Amino acid sequence: MRELFQRLAGSPAGFIAGGFILLLIVVTIVVPLVHSVNPMAISGNALFPPSAQHLLGTDELGRDVLQLLIHGVRVSLSVGLLSALVASVLGVLIGAWAGYFGGRIDMFLMRVAEIFQVLPTFVLAAVIVAMLGPGTTRVIAVIAILAWPQIALVMRSEVYRVKQIDFVDAVRCLGYSEIYILIREVVPNALRPVVALGTLIVGQAILIEASLSFLGLSSPDVISWGGMLNSGQRYLFNAWWLSVLPGIAIFLTVLAFNFIGDALNAALNPKDTGR
Amino acid sequence: MFKKSRIISVLRWTILGGLWVAPAAAQAEAAPQRGGTAIIGLAAEPKGFNSALTSSTPDTVAGCMVYEGLLTIDTGNGKDEISPLLAESWDVSDDGLTYTFHLRNANWHDGQPFTSEDVRYTLEEVAAKFSPMFSAQVGTNLVKVETPDKRTAIIQLKQPYPTLLRTLNCTYSTPILPAHIFKNTDVATNPATTSQPIGTGPFKFESWQRGSHINLVRNDDYWEDGKPYLDGLIIRAIPNAASRIQALMAGEIDFIPMVHFPLNDARMVESTPDLQIVRSGFAPGMTYAAFNLKRAPFNDARVRNALLMATNRQFIHDTAFSGLGDLGRAPWPSGIEWAANREVNYDVSNPYDPERAAALLDEAGLLAGADGTRFSLNIIYDSAIAERNQVANALKANWGAVGVNVTLQPLEIAVVMPRVFKEHDFDIYLNDNNSYGDPAIGVGRVFVTESIGRISGNAAQYSNPEVDALFAAGAKEIDPDKRAEIYQSIQPILVRDMPVMMLHELSGFDGAAKRLHGLWGWIGNGRWAHAWLEQ
Numbered sequence: 148m149r150e151l152f153q154r155l156a157g158s159p160a161g162f163i164a165g166g167f168i169l170l171l172i173v174v175t176i177v178v179p180l181v182h183s184v185n186p187m188a189i190s191g192n193a194l195f196p197p198s199a200q201h202l203l204g205t206d207e208l209g210r211d212v213l214q215l216l217i218h219g220v221r222v223s224l225s226v227g228l229l230s231a232l233v234a235s236v237l238g239v240l241i242g243a244w245a246g247y248f249g250g251r252i253d254m255f256l257m258r259v260a261e262i263f264q265v266l267p268t269f270v271l272a273a274v275i276v277a278m279l280g281p282g283t284t285r286v287i288a289v290i291a292i293l294a295w296p297q298i299a300l301v302m303r304s305e306v307y308r309v310k311q312i313d314f315v316d317a318v319r320c321l322g323y324s325e326i327y328i329l330i331r332e333v334v335p336n337a338l339r340p341v342v343a344l345g346t347l348i349v350g351q352a353i354l355i356e357a358s359l360s361f362l363g364l365s366s367p368d369v370i371s372w373g374g375m376l377n378s379g380q381r382y383l384f385n386a387w388w389l390s391v392l393p394g395i396a397i398f399l400t401v402l403a404f405n406f407i408g409d410a411l412n413a414a415l416n417p418k419d420t421g422r
Numbered sequence: 423m424f425k426k427s428r429i430i431s432v433l434r435w436t437i438l439g440g441l442w443v444a445p446a447a448a449q450a451e452a453a454p455q456r457g458g459t460a461i462i463g464l465a466a467e468p469k470g471f472n473s474a475l476t477s478s479t480p481d482t483v484a485g486c487m488v489y490e491g492l493l494t495i496d497t498g499n500g501k502d503e504i505s506p507l508l509a510e511s512w513d514v515s516d517d518g519l520t521y522t523f524h525l526r527n528a529n530w531h532d533g534q535p536f537t538s539e540d541v542r543y544t545l546e547e548v549a550a551k552f553s554p555m556f557s558a559q560v561g562t563n564l565v566k567v568e569t570p571d572k573r574t575a576i577i578q579l580k581q582p583y584p585t586l587l588r589t590l591n592c593t594y595s596t597p598i599l600p601a602h603i604f605k606n607t608d609v610a611t612n613p614a615t616t617s618q619p620i621g622t623g624p625f626k627f628e629s630w631q632r633g634s635h636i637n638l639v640r641n642d643d644y645w646e647d648g649k650p651y652l653d654g655l656i657i658r659a660i661p662n663a664a665s666r667i668q669a670l671m672a673g674e675i676d677f678i679p680m681v682h683f684p685l686n687d688a689r690m691v692e693s694t695p696d697l698q699i700v701r702s703g704f705a706p707g708m709t710y711a712a713f714n715l716k717r718a719p720f721n722d723a724r725v726r727n728a729l730l731m732a733t734n735r736q737f738i739h740d741t742a743f744s745g746l747g748d749l750g751r752a753p754w755p756s757g758i759e760w761a762a763n764r765e766v767n768y769d770v771s772n773p774y775d776p777e778r779a780a781a782l783l784d785e786a787g788l789l790a791g792a793d794g795t796r797f798s799l800n801i802i803y804d805s806a807i808a809e810r811n812q813v814a815n816a817l818k819a820n821w822g823a824v825g826v827n828v829t830l831q832p833l834e835i836a837v838v839m840p841r842v843f844k845e846h847d848f849d850i851y852l853n854d855n856n857s858y859g860d861p862a863i864g865v866g867r868v869f870v871t872e873s874i875g876r877i878s879g880n881a882a883q884y885s886n887p888e889v890d891a892l893f894a895a896g897a898k899e900i901d902p903d904k905r906a907e908i909y910q911s912i913q914p915i916l917v918r919d920m921p922v923m924m925l926h927e928l929s930g931f932d933g934a935a936k937r938l939h940g941l942w943g944w945i946g947n948g949r950w951a952h953a954w955l956e957q
Contacts (some may be wrong), residue, residue: 189819193741207686208741208815276644367811368818380664381808384671385690 154414161410163402171400175220184372186214194386204388205376212388215370216396222371223400226287227353233291234352235345238298239334245299246306246337247329257303260296268293269355276359281366286359290352301344305337343412350404357397372397436721454940458955459654463666463675465682465806468660469634471619473595474544474553475610477878479681482593483947484657487638488531489597489621492523492541492590495859497703498943502859504587505944506538508598508622509575518582518900523575528645530600531626538569543601545577550610551596554878559863559897560586581898584905585862593946594858598622624650624951634658644951651940651954663687663808667933670697676938676955679947680704680930684808689744691933703945704930705859706757708750709813710868711801712842712881712922719788719797720849726920728782730772731819732824738925742812746931750924753916754865755857757927759903763910766917768924779825796825802842803852805832810852813925817850843877851881854928859945861909864895868895868922869912882919 155161190209197204203212216416241260272289279285309315310333318332359365360373367374372393379389468480471488475481493512496505506512509523528536545567549556565578579586590596600621603614614620619627622645625638638655658675660666663684669675671694680702691697711722713729722728735749748756752766788796801817803810811832818828833841842851855878857864866873872892873879889912896908932948934941937956941948 185822186820187815187822189737189741189816191737191740200932207812208819363805363832367815367832381667381684381687382690383664383668 153415155410158410158413160406161414164406164410167399167403170406171224174217175224178217184211184214184368186210186218194382196386197388203392204338204386205387206375207382207386208368208393212375212392215375216372216392218370219372219375219393221357222283222369223353223397226283226290226356227349227400227404230287230290230294230352231345231348234285234294234348235294235298235341237291239338239341242293242299242302243329243334244305246303247325247333249307253303256299257305258333260299263293264300266293269358272355272359273364276364279365281359281364283366283369283402285350286365294348294351297348298341301340302337305340306333309336320374334341339415340412343408343415346404346408346411347362350401352407353397353404356403427904430544438938451950452956454651454952454954455957456651456954457653458651460652460677460938460950460953460955460957461656461658461675462661463658463669463678465659465661465663465666468613468636469658470616470622470811471627472599472609472615473592473597474548474556474599475595475615477554477595479679480659482595483679484636484638485597485619486592486623486946487625487655487657487950488619488623489592490623491592491594491596492525492598493587494591494722494949495588495945496943497945507591508541509532509590512587514587518584519579521577521579521586523577525573525575526645527573528600528622530622531620531641531643532600532603533643534600534602535572536598536600536622537572538575539572540598540601541575542569543605544599545596548599548604549596552609555595556589556861558585558867558873558876559589583862583898584900584902585860585897588858588860589863590601592867594863596904603693605748618794620865625652625655628654631668637819640895644863646951650951652950655950661806663806670933670935673935674893676935678933680932683931683933684811685743685746685931686741688746688931688933696936697933698936699933700932700942702930702932703943703948705864706755706911707854707856708755708924709852709854709926709930710750710753710924711817712853712868713920714846714849714851714884715884715921716846717849718829719786720799723918723920724782724786724788725788727772728779728786728824729821729826730768730780730920730923731775731782732826733820733923733925734774735768735925736774737820738813738816742809742816743926743928747929748927750926752913753920753922754861754913755855755926755927758857758861758865760906761909763913764934766913768917771917775812776820776824783824783826790825794825795827796798797829798829799849800829800831801850802831802833802838802848802854804835804838806835807854812856814852817852839877841879843879844875846881846883848881852925853878853881862893866893866897869916870924881920882921884919886915886919 191205192205193209195201195205201211205211242257245256272293275289276286313333315328318328357373360371361376363372363377365374375393376390382389442794464480464483466480467692468484470481471485473485490508492507492509494505494507494659496503508526510526511524513522525538525589530536550561550564551557553574560583563580563583565580567815568576603620610613624641628637629638630636636657640653644650660669666678669686670678688699692699713726715721739745739749751768754762756762762891783796801814814830818830821828841847855868867879869880869884870893871885874883890914892908896905899905899908939954941953
């Protein structure tokens with residue numbers, strides 16, 4: 148573990164990206180505690196450009212853009228992290244089962260995964276949300292359901308590789324059950340690439356959530372960066388800060404998760420010692 | 423050599439500059455130019471061309487290029503005058519029961535002559551049965567339409583209805599349809615309704631690329647000499663408001679009609695050199711919030727009064743509507759000046775005062791809980807209309823300040839309509855209402871018992887026999903002074919009972935390229951027969 152962090156810290160991009168994400172998390176938790184202003188509170192100062200009073204300007208209802216951006220982190224991060232987590236758990240379970248036991252179940256699960264993979268993710272997400280109505284939980288569920296096959300396929304091949312290594316037979320000789328061997332011995336040794344991939348899925352999920360909100364498929368009661376973009380684009384010519392700033396926020400966050408994913412991938416790859 | 427070419431170049435620029443300035447100088451008395459194709463941008467594609475069956479904007483815009491009504495309304499220079507179209511002139515009997523129309527010599531687009539039989543067929547067999555306005559307003563009041571000769575149509579009424587002339591235009595759902603095409607067919611599915619309209623209007627249907635655009639071409643046989651000026655029209659649907667505005671700014675489209683022109687972009691369009699915003703010919707309208715009177719706590723007048731007092735109408739006016747139009751001050755469009763009661767004023771009865779609002783909610787027994795919330799409500803509105811989302815957000819903030827927890831539910835219009843008007847499944851409904859220039863047509867429907875359950879009718883389910891009786895009396899009163907008195911006496915009751923609260927008085931603006939001329943000063947989407955493009 149310690150070695151992993153050392154190797155992560157050795158990658159400058161990963162280091163900066165990690166710092167950025169940490170900053171986001173801290174800001175999300177700390178700012179509402181210190182500065183308890185309702186970010187949805189309207190004021191007469193509509194469409195004020197960035198100034199000392201409103202560092203990032205105000206929107207069409209006089210709401211402070213900085214406040215909105217800070218509160219928007221919560222939606223983006225929770226959607227990103229939770230849907231990646233759910234997708235990873237689903238993917239690991241399914242992939243591990245399929246890879247370890249093989250046979251008809253493997254065949255069946257992998258065909259299902261392929262069906263999900265050929266579906267155009269974003270279109271499907273948009274259709275589902277448009278039909279069922281917006282809601283953060285719903286968005287997380289939809290993204291997770293659409294993202295698990297990536298994890299499952301990687302997990303399956305890793306488990307398939309690991310189960311053929313001699314130590315598995317050694318454990319088997321000790322008389323442990325197959326399930327025990329899978330959970331205690333095989334899965335932990337197959338998890339490495341999944342962790343990196345899971346991090347990449349966080350970025351994808353944030354982007355899907357933002358895109359859905361941008362298309363108006365989000366609840367106007369919830370502050371989200373995509374939603375800000377959606378209402379801000381109408382003022383592209385007279386209030387650039389309403390669309391440019393949330394755009395930058397999305398860009399930086401997704402980029403950060405991608406860098407972290409790459410750095411993790413490099414750090415966890417046993418073939419590349421990095422030295 | 424070098425010098426000479428520079429001089430020439432300077433000269434050339436001067437001349438070009440002069441040419442460029444010339445049209446602007448000539449604009450005041452510019453002579454209309456023939457030719458060109460104007461492109462109209464709408465928020466949605468029409469479903470058909472027959473405005474006798476619907477008052478939906480896309481259908482009306484597309485339909486009323488091809489079809490025409492008997493009359494139109496001249497709204498130029500603040501006027502509000504009934505003006506001839508397919509009827510050249512008309513006489514009204516003294517008892518207000520007989521209207522005689524002298525018809526124009528015109529032809530349908532398929533070459534058949536337009537006759538009084540077309541008028542009889544349309545009014546008796548289509549408009550009286552299906553037209554959202556004519557059937558509701560005239561419907562059972564119509565005795566018959568007589569056709570003594572091909573160029574005369576006589577409408578006989580049971581009771582006087584002084585607003586009849588105002589309803590007889592295409593925009594207000596009474597286009598004249600070709601009897602020879604429609605007779606003995608199902609009007610709703612006839613191709614002349616759905617896809618192949620045959621009218622008398624300035625433009626003929628050419629083609630429709632579904633999902634993209636509709637092509638209309640000049641009617642060379644139009645009854646008005648030398649008109650239309652344009653060679654054709656293209657109607658495009660651009661659902662996203664921002665893309666629509668950007669198409670206008672980029673010169674891809676020339677015109678966005680009022681309902682589909684987002685008001686919060688008006689200032690931006692106005693400040694763009696090639697573009698203009700023009701006060702449209704639409705009648706006074708209002709943005710209102712209807713309370714579901716069948717649900718607690720909105721069945722308590724104190725709650726409704728309190729919510730109005732918690733509402734900052736000035737803020738809504740300044741932000742959502744960019745200061746265009748006026749603040750809502752009464753449950754009645756003040757633009758219908760003769761009928762407005764100036765004594766009725768929210769600023770006196772329900773001024774913006776969150777403290778008083780909170781006190782009134784306390785009095786109604788809706789005390790704030792531990793988290794400061796008194797009760798929760800939802801606001802339902804059409805998600806396609808940009809400024810409505812802003813109004814809803816402002817209400818959420820305003821009402822949140824007095825402890826009312828608001829959930830916003832922007833929905834597709836197709837979902838909103840049945841849910842609100844038929845199923846009555848909502849707490850607060852945000853909507854715009856078009857008065858059509860007369861309380862008998864566009865205002866009464868929001869308040870009378872009869873229109874409960876009708877689309878664009880009485881969402882609040884308000885039912886007060888006194889109000890019903892007054893609206894009924896106003897509709898058939900011939901004496902203008904007495905009519906005004908009747909309508910003025912309704913307004914204090916509507917403030918007291920407050921089934922709806924008016925948030926804003928709408929002024930419609932069209933967004934257009936400056937090179938588009940000649941269109942404005944008429945009811946609805948303007949008179950396209952007179953429109954021309956500067957080339």
